[in-house]
Amino acid sequence: EPEVTQTPSHQVTQMGQEVILRCVPISNHLYFYWYRQILGQKVEFLVSFYNNEISEKSEIFDDQFSVERPDGSNFTLKIRSTKLEDSAMYFCASPGGLDSPEQYFGPGTRLTVT
Amino acid sequence: QKEVEQDPGPLSVPEGAIVSLNCTYSNSAFQYFMWYRQYSRKGPELLMYTYSSGNKEDGRFTAQVDKSSKYISLFIRDSQPSDSATYLCAMRKETSGSRLTFGEGTQLTVNP
Numbered sequence: 001e002p003e004v005t006q007t008p009s010h011q012v013t014q015m016g017q018e019v020i021l022r023c024v025p026i027s028n029h030l031y032f033y034w035y036r037q038i039l040g041q042k043v044e045f046l047v048s049f050y051n052n053e054i055s056e057k058s059e060i061f062d063d064q065f066s067v068e069r070p071d072g073s074n075f076t077l078k079i080r081s082t083k084l085e086d087s088a089m090y091f092c093a094s095p096g097g098l099d100s101p102e103q104y105f106g107p108g109t110r111l112t113v114t
Numbered sequence: 115q116k117e118v119e120q121d122p123g124p125l126s127v128p129e130g131a132i133v134s135l136n137c138t139y140s141n142s143a144f145q146y147f148m149w150y151r152q153y154s155r156k157g158p159e160l161l162m163y164t165y166s167s168g169n170k171e172d173g174r175f176t177a178q179v180d181k182s183s184k185y186i187s188l189f190i191r192d193s194q195p196s197d198s199a200t201y202l203c204a205m206r207k208e209t210s211g212s213r214l215t216f217g218e219g220t221q222l223t224v225n226p
Contacts, residue, residue: 031211042202042218043214048211048213050211093214101165101206102146104160105159107156107157110155
């Protein structure tokens, strides 16, 4: 199975602070995705990123969120001014191939906002 | 109405049983149907996916899609304790790059 990696595995931050979550997706693909999962709830789509631009975003992905591809291999999700309700697992995902419909998920970053 | 509905369980079966996991959906635009397995605090692991209606088999796992009923199933034969996990259904439209929409997940325990 293709591998997606994410760092850090666990991030603890205080309310109001900014956090940056990092992902190294499967290489040579144009689509990347971020999802989140609040403990005990379903996995929810946040944003998709295509060719260095946001392709689609959900209603969750408001102005406190941003995504970037700072270099050719990394992909980041920034959360400005974190809130308690941002505590969740955040997953990055990549398609299996250039035209593949399936998505492979990274191990996730557990974000705890105190 | 939720786009994807999945009974959260929990479901507990003895080792060797046949397990049936199901999801229903409301959006007729969904064309790809996926099953993921997730262990606690880990990322979803893709088991298999199907396109449109029909069956697909991979080892002990069989996925079925009935688009007329908007109903999908995952069957696990000869279930093992190592199959104990949460099983997530997910689906997406055919449009390139479409998001996945997930069900709530069904928690399965296979007892030795």
